[in-house]
Amino acid sequence: MTQPFSEQLRAAAEPWWSGAVEHRFTAQLGDDVLSDEIYSRYLLQDYAFVGTLADHVARTLAAAPDMAAKGVLAAFLAALTSAENDYFERSFAALGIAPDEYRAPKLNPVAQLLAREMQDAQACGYADMITVLACAEWAYLRWAKLQAIKTPPQRFWLREWIDIHVLPEFEQFVAWLRGQLDGFASLDEADRLRLHDRFTRMAWLEQAFFDVLMDD
Numbered sequence: 300m301t302q303p304f305s306e307q308l309r310a311a312a313e314p315w316w317s318g319a320v321e322h323r324f325t326a327q328l329g330d331d332v333l334s335d336e337i338y339s340r341y342l343l344q345d346y347a348f349v350g351t352l353a354d355h356v357a358r359t360l361a362a363a364p365d366m367a368a369k370g371v372l373a374a375f376l377a378a379l380t381s382a383e384n385d386y387f388e389r390s391f392a393a394l395g396i397a398p399d400e401y402r403a404p405k406l407n408p409v410a411q412l413l414a415r416e417m418q419d420a421q422a423c424g425y426a427d428m429i430t431v432l433a434c435a436e437w438a439y440l441r442w443a444k445l446q447a448i449k450t451p452p453q454r455f456w457l458r459e460w461i462d463i464h465v466l467p468e469f470e471q472f473v474a475w476l477r478g479q480l481d482g483f484a485s486l487d488e489a490d491r492l493r494l495h496d497r498f499t500r501m502a503w504l505e506q507a508f509f510d511v512l513m514d515d
């Protein structure tokens with residue numbers, strides 16, 4: 300039996316998929332041994348990423364083929380801009396990072412490429428936009444699940460970052476994204492190949508996003 304298209308995409312994105320999901324950055328985060336210096340670097344880049352992602356979700360919503368899909372994306376966008384923003388603000392305060400610093404960070408080269416990848420997908424259409432989103436969200440669900448079985452970190456900014464990504468609502472959203480990917484199996488071969496490349500590039504970028512933060 301052929302695998303669902305989402306599984307085909309994920310399997311084809313190895314070794315970068317596992318490289319991202321089992322990254323030493325996330326392992327050290329879950330073990331509560333990641334330095335605040337590295338995590339601060341991460342959070343500054345990721346806050347900018349999440350801002351760009353919110354715009355990406357809004358454009359995906361605008362391109363969505365039906366009201367049901369628009370509703371799911373609207374709910375995700377609401378969570379992204381409320382609860383998630385609150386987490387960032389509290390964490391920046393605890394880490395001694397001032398608003399001036401986190402509102403306009405200088406993006407590292409990987410963060411710049413991630414933003415380009417989203418723009419490129421937006422120029423192609425709904426399936427491409429969903430593919431970018433699905434890879435990013437699914438990878439976060441996976442690494443967080445692996446870390447959630449450990450003793451929760453003492454530092455709330457590490458602990459809550461795992462918690463946010465194992466919430467049932469988030470898991471349902473990822474399941475929905477995977478369902479959307481599975482629907483793209485009926486697209487023609489050229490489209491499927493382009494989505495394969497896009498998903499793999501995203502997995503590579505997710506791994507690289509962690510790589511550039513580490514000291515060693």
Ligand SMILES: Cc1ncc(C[n+]2csc(CCO)c2C)c(N)n1
Binds near residue numbers: 505
């Ligand atoms: C580089 C990078 N890739 C993916 C995510 C995952 N993500 C982005 S927004 C969001 C919403 C709910 O928390 C989630 C899970 C991230 N943070 N940073």
